[in-house]
Structure formats: C-alpha cells, structure tokens
Amino acid sequence: MRNSSNFLDAASSILGEKGLTDDPELLEPWLTDWRGRYTGRALALASPGSTEEVVALVRLAREHDVAIVPQGGNSGMCGGATPDTSGTALLLSLRRMNSIRAFDHADRRVTCDAGVVLQTLHEAVATEGLRFPLTLGGKGSATLGGLVSTNAGGTQVLRHGTMRALVLGVEAVTPQGDVFSDLDPLKKDNRGFDLKQLFIGSEGTLGIVTGVTLRLVPAIADRVVGWVGTDSLESARALLLRCRDRFSGALEGFEVLPAQCLDVLIDHIPDARRPLADAHPWNALIELVAEDIADVPALRSGLENLLAEAIEDRLGRDAVLAANEAQAAAFWDLRENISPAEKARGPAVQHDISVPEARMPAFIAKVGPVIEREFPGTRVVGFGHLGDGNIHLHVLAPEGADKAWVESDGARVSARVYQLVTQWGGSISAEHGIGQAKVGQLARLADPARLDLLRRVKAALDPDERFNPGKLVALAKGTHPH
Missing domain, CATH: 3.30.43.10 (Uridine Diphospho-n-acetylenolpyruvylglucosamine Reductase, domain 2)
Known part of the structure; x- marks a missing residue:
C-alpha cells in the first residue's frame, strides 16, 4: 500500500x-x-x-x-x-445506499440499493399488497447486498428457494472499477454465461453488489401454523412428506427442533411458553399460507385432519394449531431465537451444513453420537430446515469450558464434523457462506475440480485479491499482497 x-x-x-x-x-x-x-x-x-x-x-x-x-x-x-x-x-x-429505486407492481419486482435492510423491504412492499418471500432472524439488520453476496436462505426456502432463486438482476462494481449492470431482467437471454450468478454467493470476493432487482410474490391473506411433538426425526420427515402431498404449493415452512433446544428457549426468552403441555423428543413447526382469504378454512381443517391422522398413525404424539396470529408469531419466535439462546448458554461451535434431504434423519442419528464419543463431555444439538436438508448442528462445549475452547478443541470438533458431512455427500455451508471461518475447511475437503474452478474465477476477476481477501477462497499460491 x-x-x-x-x-x-x-x-x-x-x-x-x-x-x-x-x-x-x-x-x-x-x-x-x-x-x-x-x-x-x-x-x-x-x-x-x-x-x-x-x-x-x-x-x-x-x-x-x-x-x-x-x-x-x-x-x-x-x-x-x-x-x-x-x-x-x-x-x-453500503448502509447509506438505502433507497428503493423502482417498483413494478404488474411484474411483481422491485429494484433496490444494496444497503436496504430486509425488514424495511418487507414493510415497503407490504403496502403494495406484495411480499419478498425470504426472512430470517436478522431481518432487522441484514442488508440486501449482504443477502445476495451470501446467497442467504432462511425459513421459506422450502417454497421459494434461496436468494439465488429470488434475484432477477444485479448491479455490481468489479475490482477494476467497472459497473456490471443487469438490473432489467429478460425472460429470455442466451448471451452466454448468466454473469449475475457470479456475484450471488461470492461473498464480496468478485464484486461489490450495489443494486439488486428482486422477485416479489402476492401477500398472504392468512397463514395456518401448527406445532407437533414427535418421537423421532424419521417421524417428522414422514409428516413432512404427507404435508407436501396434501398441500403442495401452500406449504411454506417445515422446521424441526429437539427437546434440548426448546428447554433452552423457554429459559432464555421472557414469558415464552411451551406450545404443548408435555415434552417430546422432537418438535415440528409447520406453516401453510393462503393468498386468498377464502382458502383459509379449508387449509385449517385440512391441517387439523392431517395431524389427527398422524397421531393415529404414531407419527406424532400431540399437536396444536395456532389460534390466532399472535400465537403463530410466538411459535415462530421460538424457532428464530434458537441461535441467540444457544449463544447465551455458553461456548459452542456451530455448523451450518446440508445433506441430501432424505438422509437428514439418519445423519443426525449417527453423527451426533460419533462426535459425543470422540469428544467426551460435548453435546450435539441439531435443528433446522428439514424440508431442504439444511441442518444447524451445534456442538456444545463440556461443562466448565471457557471461550478458549472454541478455538482449541472446538476447532478439532468442527474439522471432524465437516469431514463427516463431506462423507455423507453434503455441504459444509448450506446458507451462511464460507467467510474466513471455513476457508481452510473448503480447501481441505472440496472436490478438487470445484476448488480449481473457484480459484480460476477469482484469479480471472480479482488476480491481486483486493476484494475481501482471505475469504471464501484463496488463490492457489496461498498468499495475497495485503
């Protein structure tokens, strides 16, 4: 410099x-x-x-x-x-760049600066009878540029996909100081590579996203939210498949969390209440949405009938439907506060991973005991998006461990978790990105062809590694000038 x-x-x-x-x-x-x-x-x-x-x-x-x-x-x-x-x-x-540039109600799309906060976008499009169908716990601070750059997921991926599926156009500044502008999407465009996809999920290593055009969907008239206690993750998956078959396009969320998570949440959140009277090994949170208010009674009775059948078939022990929007929001507050609640409990290493959806129950059942056996005193807690195979696997430190455990034994735990995930055909990052936390693990475990292509793209667009150096992928030489 x-x-x-x-x-x-x-x-x-x-x-x-x-x-x-x-x-x-x-x-x-x-x-x-x-x-x-x-x-x-x-x-x-x-x-x-x-x-x-x-x-x-x-x-x-x-x-x-x-x-x-x-x-x-x-x-x-x-x-x-x-x-x-x-x-x-x-x-x-880019937090000062927070304008909504253009809104197209007929085409259901919106163009925004990258610094627009997700919750602000939600509120803005709601006034037009539309919504942006991606939400997450940090919606009050997460910006659209960050969500694009990390290909964020959240709890609605089951129906709408990740940011990659919701981004119609991107504006980005390249390392050379040029502007790539593709904000006006064409439904047919065969001019070679879909270049905007290079910037989605690249974590700021290839370009600085300054603007984005996003797909919107109709606002929901109402939702039906249910909470189910089950004996196992296998039973929860069987319930998921029934919901898919029965409700298809109305199924927007299906989240799972074990009893340990719920216990911590009840302790952590003031005035939090258990949705069911008795404790159950696993809990499933189900959300159906209706864009027409006339469809709500049928969805509600349909979910009631499905859950009654599930209990009769021993796929569930007990279930309840939210009686109103306040109760539905309370159910979702439990799910969205798992990470901060776990953080408050003490040292842990968190793993945002995915495996093929059908293998998720077996993965949790087999990998958890392996980690707890190889690292005595630890406890494994898995929760997340059952419908898309994204598991948040937290490994809690042994009693009495301090923060230093995360960088010492915790690092060895994570390396083993990522090795097992790779063996199961999964990904070491499902929705949070690689950053600096996983850059070494990606280099160690990624398929060589994938890693080579990542490095070639980085070298072609940012050979001096001036954009977000040390994140996602380092060039093969392993050094950068900063």
Whole structure:
C-alpha cells in the first residue's frame, strides 16, 4: 500500500464528510463479527452514498493498492465481513445506499440499493399488497447486498428457494472499477454465461453488489401454523412428506427442533411458553399460507385432519394449531431465537451444513453420537430446515469450558464434523457462506475440480485479491499482497 494519508485524503474528497471515518470509536462496532469470534482492524470505514462513489473509491483503492472488505449489516455467521488484523484494508459499508429505486407492481419486482435492510423491504412492499418471500432472524439488520453476496436462505426456502432463486438482476462494481449492470431482467437471454450468478454467493470476493432487482410474490391473506411433538426425526420427515402431498404449493415452512433446544428457549426468552403441555423428543413447526382469504378454512381443517391422522398413525404424539396470529408469531419466535439462546448458554461451535434431504434423519442419528464419543463431555444439538436438508448442528462445549475452547478443541470438533458431512455427500455451508471461518475447511475437503474452478474465477476477476481477501477462497499460491 502506498502512503495511507494520501489515500485517505483522496477518499475523503470523493465521499464527503459523512462518507469516511478513521475514528477508532466509530470503527469499533464494525470490526467484530456477530458471533464475537473474529476481530480485525481497518484503515478506515468508507460509506459511499451512490454507485458512482463506489466506482471512484474502488479505482482509487486500486491505484493505491488498498484492499476492500465489503460489509452489509454485519450479521454474518462466518466472519465474512470482518477485516484481518493488519489494519491496511478499507472497510466498505453500503448502509447509506438505502433507497428503493423502482417498483413494478404488474411484474411483481422491485429494484433496490444494496444497503436496504430486509425488514424495511418487507414493510415497503407490504403496502403494495406484495411480499419478498425470504426472512430470517436478522431481518432487522441484514442488508440486501449482504443477502445476495451470501446467497442467504432462511425459513421459506422450502417454497421459494434461496436468494439465488429470488434475484432477477444485479448491479455490481468489479475490482477494476467497472459497473456490471443487469438490473432489467429478460425472460429470455442466451448471451452466454448468466454473469449475475457470479456475484450471488461470492461473498464480496468478485464484486461489490450495489443494486439488486428482486422477485416479489402476492401477500398472504392468512397463514395456518401448527406445532407437533414427535418421537423421532424419521417421524417428522414422514409428516413432512404427507404435508407436501396434501398441500403442495401452500406449504411454506417445515422446521424441526429437539427437546434440548426448546428447554433452552423457554429459559432464555421472557414469558415464552411451551406450545404443548408435555415434552417430546422432537418438535415440528409447520406453516401453510393462503393468498386468498377464502382458502383459509379449508387449509385449517385440512391441517387439523392431517395431524389427527398422524397421531393415529404414531407419527406424532400431540399437536396444536395456532389460534390466532399472535400465537403463530410466538411459535415462530421460538424457532428464530434458537441461535441467540444457544449463544447465551455458553461456548459452542456451530455448523451450518446440508445433506441430501432424505438422509437428514439418519445423519443426525449417527453423527451426533460419533462426535459425543470422540469428544467426551460435548453435546450435539441439531435443528433446522428439514424440508431442504439444511441442518444447524451445534456442538456444545463440556461443562466448565471457557471461550478458549472454541478455538482449541472446538476447532478439532468442527474439522471432524465437516469431514463427516463431506462423507455423507453434503455441504459444509448450506446458507451462511464460507467467510474466513471455513476457508481452510473448503480447501481441505472440496472436490478438487470445484476448488480449481473457484480459484480460476477469482484469479480471472480479482488476480491481486483486493476484494475481501482471505475469504471464501484463496488463490492457489496461498498468499495475497495485503
């Protein structure tokens, strides 16, 4: 890097008074990831107000050999938006770029700046009788640029897919300071590669997403939410298959959590109540949605009948339907607060993994005991999106362990978990990305052809590794200039 003072002076002239700071107190909240596992340093925090300012800043950084670490809402789970400890990288926040640029009700699409917060988008499109069908626990802070860059998932993937399925167009600034603009989607376009897909899930390593066009769907008139206690994950999967057959397009959510998770949630959330009177080894949360209010009674009676049949067939022990929207929201609050509740309980290593959907029950049943046997004192808790095979596998530290356990024994636990996931034909990252937390595991376990292609794409678009260095994939030489 050349003279940092010259760079900062020039950057300040581009971004203005609100657009750049190197004040340690203002920087401090953005230098540690959400889980508190990674803390870095940065040359400064840049907050451009437009795509044009991002372009000018990227070109300036290229001229001065400065690396850039893009950051959305800083709610990621893998340290993908945290700079390293060198203090030479520029932290780039797009939170000032928070405008909804265009709304097309007829085509059910919306074009937004990358800094728009997910919850803000939900509220904005709701006034038009539409919705963006992706939600997650961090919706109050997660930005659209971050969601695109990590190909976020959430609890509605079962029906609507991940961000990759919901993104119609992307605007991004390349490492060379050019603008790739593909915000006006064509239903037919055979001009070669679908280039926008390069930026979706690339974690800011190939380009800085500055704008996005998203697919919207009709707002729901109402929903029917049920909670079921079961003896096993196999029974829960059988129940899922029945729901799919019976309700097809109305089934929007099917989540599972074990008794251990529910116990922690009840302790963690003030005034939280158990949905069922008795404890059950596993719990399933089911959501059906109706876009026409006239369809709600049939959905409700249909789910009541299905659950009665399931109990009769011993697929469930007990079940309840939410009596109103407040109770439905309370059921979902339990599901969405698992991660913060587990975090409050003490040290643990968390694994956002996937296996082929049909193998999920067997994976949980077999892998959990293996980890607990090989690492005495640990406890394995698995929960998540049964319908799409995405498991959140938390391994809790032994009693009395402190935070240091995560980086010592916890690292060995994670390596073993990822090895087992790979053996089962799964992925070490289902929806949270690779970041810096899993970059070494990806290099160790990925199919060689996949890893080679990832590196070739990175080398072609960002050969100097100036965009988010040390994240997702490093070039084969294993070094970068920052």
